[in-house]
Structure formats: structure tokens, C-alpha cells
Amino acid sequence: xxLAAGSCPNGHVxxxxxxxxxxxxxxxxxxxxxxxxxxxxxxxxxSTATPPGVREPNTLAIVEFxxxxxxxxxxxxxxxGQVTTDDVESGxxxxxxxxxxxxxPDVGLKRETQASQDWDGYRxxxx
Amino acid sequence: MGVAVIGASMTxxxxxxxxxxxxxxxxxxxCLDDAGVTPDDVEHLYVSNMASGEFQGQTxxxxxxxxxxxxxxxxxxxxxxxxxxxxxxxxxxxxxxASGASDMTLLVGGEKMTHKTTGQATDxxxxxxxxxxxxxxxxxxxxxxxxxxHYLERFDAPRESLARVxxxxxRNGVDNPNAQxxxxxxxxxxxxxxxxxxxxxxxxxxPITDGSAAMLFTTEERxxxxxxxxxxxxxxxxxxxxxxxxxxxxxxxxxxxxESSEEAYEMAGLGPDDLDVAELHDMFTILEFLQLxxxxxxxxxxxxxxxxxxxxxxxxxxxxxxxxxxKSKGHPLGASGVAQxxxxxxxxxxxxxxxxxxxxxxxxCNVGGFGNCVITTVMEAAE
Numbered sequence: 001x002x003l004a005a006g007s008c009p010n011g012h013v014x015x016x017x018x019x020x021x022x023x024x025x026x027x028x029x030x031x032x033x034x035x036x037x038x039x040x041x042x043x044x045x046x047s048t049a050t051p052p053g054v055r056e057p058n059t060l061a062i063v064e065f066x067x068x069x070x071x072x073x074x075x076x077x078x079x080x081g082q083v084t085t086d087d088v089e090s091g092x093x094x095x096x097x098x099x100x101x102x103x104x105p106d107v108g109l110k111r112e113t114q115a116s117q118d119w120d121g122y123r124x125x126x127x
Numbered sequence: 128m129g130v131a132v133i134g135a136s137m138t139x140x141x142x143x144x145x146x147x148x149x150x151x152x153x154x155x156x157x158c159l160d161d162a163g164v165t166p167d168d169v170e171h172l173y174v175s176n177m178a179s180g181e182f183q184g185q186t187x188x189x190x191x192x193x194x195x196x197x198x199x200x201x202x203x204x205x206x207x208x209x210x211x212x213x214x215x216x217x218x219x220x221x222x223x224x225a226s227g228a229s230d231m232t233l234l235v236g237g238e239k240m241t242h243k244t245t246g247q248a249t250d251x252x253x254x255x256x257x258x259x260x261x262x263x264x265x266x267x268x269x270x271x272x273x274x275x276x277h278y279l280e281r282f283d284a285p286r287e288s289l290a291r292v293x294x295x296x297x298r299n300g301v302d303n304p305n306a307q308x309x310x311x312x313x314x315x316x317x318x319x320x321x322x323x324x325x326x327x328x329x330x331x332x333x334p335i336t337d338g339s340a341a342m343l344f345t346t347e348e349r350x351x352x353x354x355x356x357x358x359x360x361x362x363x364x365x366x367x368x369x370x371x372x373x374x375x376x377x378x379x380x381x382x383x384x385x386e387s388s389e390e391a392y393e394m395a396g397l398g399p400d401d402l403d404v405a406e407l408h409d410m411f412t413i414l415e416f417l418q419l420x421x422x423x424x425x426x427x428x429x430x431x432x433x434x435x436x437x438x439x440x441x442x443x444x445x446x447x448x449x450x451x452x453x454k455s456k457g458h459p460l461g462a463s464g465v466a467q468x469x470x471x472x473x474x475x476x477x478x479x480x481x482x483x484x485x486x487x488x489x490x491x492c493n494v495g496g497f498g499n500c501v502i503t504t505v506m507e508a509a510e
Contacts, residue, residue, distance in 0.1 A: 014374055016259040022374060043280075043378065045272030046325040047264070051250035054264030062273055062373045078373040082263045090280055102262045109181070109250045110261075117258040 003035040003079070003096050003122050005065075011073030015065075032067060034079065034096065038127060039063035041092045044083060053104035059083040061124050063094055084125040096122035130224045130360045131350035131509065133343050134162025135469040138237075140338035140457035141307040147179045147188060147239040150339040152195045154462075155235045158341035159196070162354065164231065166197040171229035175206045175216035175236030176461035181251045183239050192235060202229070206461075209255050210410065212236060213340070213464020214365070214493025214502025220344045221360050221504075230345060236465035237339030248335050252460075255496050257371045268332060270372055270497040271411035272324030277378050278413060279326065282428035286326060290317035291434040292412040293330040293454055299441060300451025302481040307336050307457030331412040336457030340466035350509070356476040362397065362505035364390025372497050379428070383501030384421030384492060391490070392423075395505040399423035402445055403486035404474050406467035408494035409452040415439075418492050419447070422503065441484060449474065449482045464493030468504060475508040 006017030006028035013032060014022055021028055044061035061083050068075040082102060083094070102121050105114035136157035138150055145153070151174060159166060174189040185191075189203040208215035213236040223229040240248050253266045279286060294314055300306040317330035350357040366386035369375055375382065392398050399422055407418040416430035424445060425433055433439050439447040450456050450470035453463055471489035473479040491504045 014371075016257060016371065022369060042373075043273045043277035045269050045276060045327075047266060047269040047272065047323070048321070048325075049245060049249060049266070049268060049323050050264055051246050051253055051266060058264045058269070060263060060265060060269050060273065062378070080260055080263065080265060080371075080373045090276070103264050109247075109254050117262065119262050121259070121262060 001098055001120060002033040004031040005034055005077050007032055007072060013067055013072055013074040013077045015077050015079040032070060034065050035122060037065050038093050038095045039065045039124065041088060041090050041094060042078065043090055044088050046086055051108055053107040057086065059086045059088060061088060063124055081121065082123045084123045088126060093127040094124035095127055097125045099123050128225050128227060129347035130221050131345055131347045131357045132360065132472050132506065133345055133350050133354040133357045134158045134164065135342050135472045136161050137305050137340035137466050137469050138338050139305050140336050140459060142241045143337035147183050147185055147237055148191045148195065150239060150337060151188060151192045151235050151237045154237065154339035154341040155192060155196045155233060158233065158343050162343045164343060168231045169198040169201045169233045171223045171232040172198050172201045172203040173206050173216045173219045173232065173234045175212040175234065175465055176238060177207055177209050177212050178251055178460065182243060198233065208500045209495040210460050211464055211493040211495030211500045211502050212461040213466065214491065214504065216465060217342070217468050217504050218363055218365050218502050220342070221363050224344050224346055230349060232344040233341065234344065234465060235339060235341040236462040238459035238461045239337045240335050240459060241337050245335060260371065267497055268324040268327070268411065271413055272327045274378055275327050275413040278416065281379065282431070284431040287314060287318065288431035288434045289331055289412040290314045292409060292415045293317045295434070295440050296409060296448045296452040296454040299449050299482065300455025303451045303456055306451040306455050307334055308455045327411065333410050333453040333458040336459040338457060338459040338462050340462045340469050342465060342468050342472065357509045358472050358475040358506045359509055360504060361507045362391035362393070362395025363503070364388065364394070365502045367500050368498050370499060379417060381417050381421045381498035381501065383498050384418050384494070384503070387501045387503040388422040388492065391503040391505045397488060397505060401488050402490050404449060404471065404484055404489045405445060405447050406450060406470050406491045407447055407452070408492055409448055409454045410458055410494065414494060415447065422490065422492060446484045449479065449484060464502065467491035467493055471506050475506055
């Protein structure tokens with residue numbers, strides 16, 4: 001399992017990947033694994049009104065990975081995900097930790113079409 | 128070709144026993160009656176609706192409504208642009224008349240939601256997100272919480288300024304007999320209400336709502352012949368921003384609001400200083416700030432000052448959400464953008480009753496998703 005960002009020939013990086021680069025329209029022909037990097041919390045929330053199958057409360061954060069070492073045009077790429085704890089602040093350093101199931105796909109709107117996507121992924125764990 | 132609005136209506140918003148087809152029919156009939164136009168005059172019918180299939184298990188609502196209203200064989204179409212379906216309906220209706228394809232276009236927006244639990248409704252709405260976001264349980268309110276935190280921290284804005292938006296819009300809603308809530312609240316109540324998506328609390332969010340709203344469009348020439356009072360759609364713009372919210376360059380800038388309002392202003396030959404009244408998409412209190420900045424009324428990071436100073440109140444320099452906004456009027460997804468247009472129309476033709484302000488130019492900004500799709504409409508009173 002990787003936390004794959006996409007990059008295009010012009011050095012733009014996005015998470016998640018897209019068939020075409022959102023910045024310039026070129027095909028994204030490479031991926032960058034973010035799972036072994038650390039990131040910084042840009043902002044976060046603790047949501048107490050969660051849909052069926054989602055943990056409650058659900059703390060989420062937008063984090064920013066430094067990818068300046070890739071020699072790409074973009075120096076940072078952002079990602080959104082669950083946080084392992086409710087104790088988080090903007091500016092905190094976090095690292096991705098793998099989770100087999102982020103929400104219960106057997107309930108909720110996508111229960112009959114749950115095979116249309118995967119349900120594992122990464123949570124942000126304060127370093 | 129100039130496009131005029133010659134009639135408008137909305138049903139009572141709130142928890143309704145009526146299902147989607149009946150809600151749409153009610154607003155549609157009242158709108159035709161308001162304009163004094165018979166069903167056989169209608170050439171195009173647009174129905175703004177996000178999710179009647181997901182909410183109620185009924186699809187094809189444009190056909191159902193066309194038959195119920197007796198507008199056959201009018202061209203009919205359902206317009207879905209999530210929360211901005213209503214604004215997109217105004218865009219479609221404007222296009223149909225401006226292009227000459229239709230001389231008389233009826234737009235009806237509606238949604239039936241309250242029979243679902245809050246969790247189920249939240250899930251349906253959250254299904255607009257990217258699968259990599261959806262699996263984390265992200266909801267639209269959680270986007271609002273993250274954006275509000277970033278805004279408050281970055282611009283050193285007081286938490287109270289968001290509460291002021293809720294207090295103002297609840298105050299305005301008292302004068303709207305069709306609003307879901309006709310009840311004033313104070314700042315303390317808003318600040319002490321339960322946390323929904325930290326730092327945002329219950330009163331930072333619009334409710335889940337059933338309801339419908341309608342507008343009737345024709346050419347300016349025909350409006351001048353058959354209508355006593357009418358308004359003109361002088362500018363309209365629509366724009367799309369990223370599907371994945373965190374991929375935007377600046378979390379506090381709604382690019383779709385900026386782009387669509389620039390387009391609308393340019394078409395109208397007007398700017399933010401010309402506005403007399405505005406309806407903004409206050410699905411969450413923070414959105415009122417982001418839109419005031421996006422449409423050029425305030426500089427980035429300063430719209431909270433307008434809320435603190437009362438500038439956006441009914442007696443302020445630019446009254447915002449005189450209808451009560453989504454916050455107090457309610458937010459039946461597909462109806463909301465149409466209901467914004469209804470309020471601006473009523474303000475411009477002098478039919479807003481106790482909510483009336485002096486207005487020759489009004490703007491409505493309808494936001495889909497978390498700024499994913501945006502329609503901005505500028506309307507003017509007919510001369």
C-alpha cells in the first residue's frame with residue numbers, strides 16, 4: 001500500500017492522482033509515494049455529526065508534504081485524511097500510518113457498490 | 128436578447144409532509160399565477176434538483192412536473208449541480224431565453240430531505256467528494272470546520288464574527304413567512320451551541336429542509352408588454368473549481384466565486400460597489416465571509432469586520448441575506464439557488480414586505496459542494 005501522489009512531465013504534483021495534471025493538462029505519468037514522509041498540519045476539525053459507518057468523533061486534517069527534494073516544480077503537496085487522535089494543532093508534524101478500513105463500507109450510501117473503491121488508507125499520526 | 132424575470136414564488140420551507148412532486152407543483156403553480164401566465168405559454172421547463180433519486184427514490188421529476196402543471200409539450204430538463212442546482216437552473220433558463228430557443232421559461236427548484244436521518248442526508252451530500260476523501264468520512268460540514276479554523280487563525284478574526292452571521296440571518300428570517308426558522312437568536316446562544324465540526328457549532332450550519340421555489344423568465348420585450356413590474360438578469364456567470372478541496376492554492380479563496388462574479392459583473396457592466404442587496408450561500412457561516420471576499424465586496428481576510436460592524440445587516444451599507452439566508456430560511460438543496468433569485472426579484476420589484484430594502488441592483492451567489500461549482504447572477508430593476 002502506498003499513499004500515491006501523481007506527477008506530470010512539468011513537475012506538478014497532486015494528491016490524489018488524476019489522469020491529467022490539474023495544473024497544466026499533461027498526463028500524470030509518474031507517482032510519488034508519500035507514505036514514508038512526514039507532513040505538517042495546515043488545518044483540522046473534529047466532526048461530531050458523522051455519516052453511517054464513520055467513527056464519531058472523526059478528527060480530520062489537511063496536511064502538507066514537503067516534496068522539494070524531488071526537484072519538481074511544486075515544493076509541497078497537500079492531502080486530507082483522518083487523524084489518529086483528537087489532540088492535534090495546526091503546525092503539528094504528522095506521519096502517515098496504515099489502516100485497513102477507514103470506515104465501515106457495509107453501511108451507508110455505497111454499501112451496494114462498495115467494490116467500486118478501496119476502503120483502506122492512511123491516518124495522520126502526530127510525531 | 129435581454130432576459131426578464133416576471134414572476135416568482137416559494138413554498139413554505141421546513142419539515143413538510145408533501146413529497147418532491149407535490150412541492151415542485153406548488154411552487155410552479157404559484158409562480159405562473161404570480162405572473163398571470165397560463166401553462167400553455169411555457170416553452171421550456173427546468174427543474175433544479177440534486178438528488179430526488181437518492182433521497183426519495185423518484186427520478187424524472189421534470190417530466191412529472193411538466194405533466195402536473197399542464198405545460199406539455201414544453202421542453203423539460205432536470206438540472207443537477209449539487210447545492211448550486213438552483214443557480215444553474217437560472218443559468219439554463221437565462222440561456223434558453225437569451226438564445227431565442229424559448230420565449231417563456233419556467234424554472235422550479237426543489238428538494239425533499241427531512242424524512243432521512245441527519246446521518247443519511249449528510250452521507251448523500253458527502254457522496255459528491257472524491258473517493259479518497261469519502262472513505263475518510265469527510266462531510267461538507269467538516270470542510271467548513273477546517274476552512275473556518277484556517278481563516279480565523281490566519282486572519283486573526285474573532286470567533287464571534289461567525290456567530291454574528293448566524294444572528295443577523297436569523298434576525299432577517301423573522302420577517303420571512305416562508306423561512307424554516309422565524310426565531311431570533313443571540314451571540315451567546317450561537318457560541319454555546321453544540322460543536323458540529325470544531326470550531327463550528329450548531330448555529331454555524333443551515334438546517335436540513337424540504338421546499339421548493341420558482342421563477343418565470345421571458346424576453347424584456349414581452350415582459351414590457353405583459354408585466355406590471357419585472358426585473359432583468361443583467362449578468363450571469365458560472366464556474367467550476369477543483370473537485371478535491373485541498374488541491375486549491377489558497378483554502379480561503381473560492382475560485383468559482385471569483386470567476387463567476389467577474390463574469391457576471393462584466394456582462395452587467397457593473398461592479399461590487401453597485402450592489403444594493405445580495406443573497407449569499409450561507410450553508411455555513413464561514414461561507415458568507417468567503418463569498419463577500421470572492422465577489423469583491425471585501426478584501427481577503429477582512430469580511431469578518433463587516434459582520435462585526437453590522438455593515439451586512441438589513442440597515443447596513445450592503446444588506447446580505449435579507450431572506451434569512453440558508454441559515455434561517457433553510458436549504459432544500461435544489462431549491463436554494465432559485466429561492467435566492469426569488470428574494471432578489473422581490474427586493475427589486477418592491478414585493479419584499481417587511482424585508483424590503485431600497486434596491487435597484489441585486490446579486491445572488493449560489494455555491495455547489497464546497498465551492499466546487501458556483502453561479503453568480505446580477506439582477507436589476509426594470510427601468
